[in-house]
Structures are given as structure tokens and as C-alpha cells.
Amino acid sequence: MSALTETRPSSVLPTDLTIAAFFEWLEGQPRRFELVDGAPQMQPFVKRSHSRIVGNLDHMLQTQIDRSAFLVHQGDFAIQTGPRSIRYADIMVEPAGGPPGGRTTDSAVLIVEVLSESTAPEDFGPKRVEYQALKALQTYLVVDQETPRIWQWDRGYDGKWSAHATIVTAGAVKVAALACDLPLDEIYFGIPSAANNSQD
Template structure:
């Protein structure tokens, strides 16, 4: 769920302000939008995904950054659930330098944004190789993967717990069984 406030800000002002807030916010077309927390399933999937990535990537080359800023346009900064960015960035960086993977754990209330606005914004990033949207209420992933000709017009949808998500830019595969481990689905 999101709550939008009528406070217009530029990116630099927003980043300084957001750093001092206890709640999570994004800057969307110059407007501050509060992001609410998710339920237990969201948190477990987020942890599982971060762990699966961290155990597979080359940590000297890549960094797994939960809820880290991504500059996606002239007046928009998003904070996806997971960003994989080149390792070695400055400790004072507030946004990713060249994200190669971005993942959002989706709740039913964020579906339109995660599969619509955010997908459109993220897929324009020249460094991005894979965008994942992971459902938190069922076993279902939407996967956009860049090929030599760019991203396809729509995602590949995975729903089999025995499947894996291939992430060519990182040279890894992420089993859905690990992503959904310890998640109780109805």
C-alpha cells in the first residue's frame, strides 16, 4: 500500500530528507510517496531472495542491497526490495550506480505499480539485466530478462515451485523453492 503526499521535492532534497525518516518513502514524478510495510510472507520472501542472491554471486564484483535507491528518471527515485549493484561503491552513495538486477516482492495492493509503472521505469535502465516481481500470496514470479535485442514486450511468468529463475547477467539461477522457503501460502 502507498500513501502519496502533496509535497513536491527535487531528488537531492528528497534523498537528504528521506534519510532522516523512520518510514520508507519514494519520490515519484517529484512527489513524496510513503511506502507501508508488508506482512510476514513479504519479509520472508525478501530475506530468502537476498540470501539466495548473496550465496551465489561474486561478492567482489556485486553487492546485494535491500531497499536501496534507484534513480529512474528526472524526478523519480524508487527503493526496490532488492538491488544488485556493482560492489565497491562509496559508503555514502544513496542510489545504485548500475543496477543489474532489481526485484520487487509484490502484495496484491502493489500489483499495478510493480507490474506497470515500476516495470516501465526499471526496464529503461541501461545497466539492468533482470527485473523480478515476486508474488507474496502465491507461487508466481514475473521475469523480464534483457537479451541482445533488449527486453521482450512482456515478462515470462513462472509458477512451478520446481522452476528456477535464470539471471544471465550474474551467471546464476535462483530456485523458486528457495525463494518461497518457510512461506506459508493459503
């Protein structure tokens, strides 16, 4: 067995991993990790509200998009954001047609992260920068899991990103690249705290 596949405590993490070495090392880990410039970074456990919102988004996207043209992934397929960086978004949509045995994509069209207190610095900071550097990405969404509020960045026709997020608190998020609308009522379906904080 390779030394990289041995389970190690999180306090003794390897450094300077290639993407191939990271996937090999990941096979022996009981927790989820991302790879940030060659260093594994442990991912937090999520709350039920987080999981419900992700499921709601997945359902809406699956029922609206052309599934022969696009694939929807729910946090389980890697996005390569750099030569030694791997991220796992809560929701990611990529064009269909990639090799079945592939383990990564850099062709995401839509990326969604559901916000939590522990992930906010990453979602608004390094992750946003990495995601927006992907040539194919058209829309990046950060979804508050406590109240109906979504930060939306879109790539313009000139290829440049909007300098500031559009904050959506009512109605629907429009994803032009996928020709679909994501109503906030449906995104937050089953989330009592969001219903109580609705600004409709």
C-alpha cells in the first residue's frame, strides 16, 4: 500500500501534493478535503438546512435544464481551479459529454456555494477568485442558509465579472447561461427560518 493511502490524523497533513497524489491520499481519509495550492484543507460538516437547500437547487436545475447538454453535480465532483487546487462546490453544472472516468472539470458553467459561518471567508474570498478565473464559468452564487438572500456574480458579454454581487432577496435568481429561473421560495422550501425571515 502506498504511504499516501494510509489514513492520517488531520493534524499531520501532507503538503506540496500534486492533484494525482491528492486523489491517492484522499482514498484513505474518513473526511472530505479540498486541495488548496498543494495542501489538503478539511471541509466542515453541514447542517440539515444546508443539505435541504442543496437538494432544492439540484431538483430545480434537473427539471429545468437540458440534461442532454448539461450535468448537475451535488458536491461530489471535483473542480480543478489551478494546477494544484481542487474544490468541491455544493452545486456545480458543467456541459455534458466529459469522459465517464474523469475525476475533475474546469468547465463549470454555474457554481453555487451554500453559506455557513465557517465557510464565509472562503466562499467570498479565495474560492470566488478561483472560480471566477475559470474560463467557462458564467454565474457564481453564494446562498445564505438562514434567510432568503443570495449573492450573484455574472460574467458580462465582454468576459468580465461584475465588480460587486447582486443581492437577491425576493423573486428568482435568473441563470442566463442555463436559461432557467430559480425562485427563492423554491430554493428555501422546507427551511422554517428562511420563511420567517422572508422579505416578500
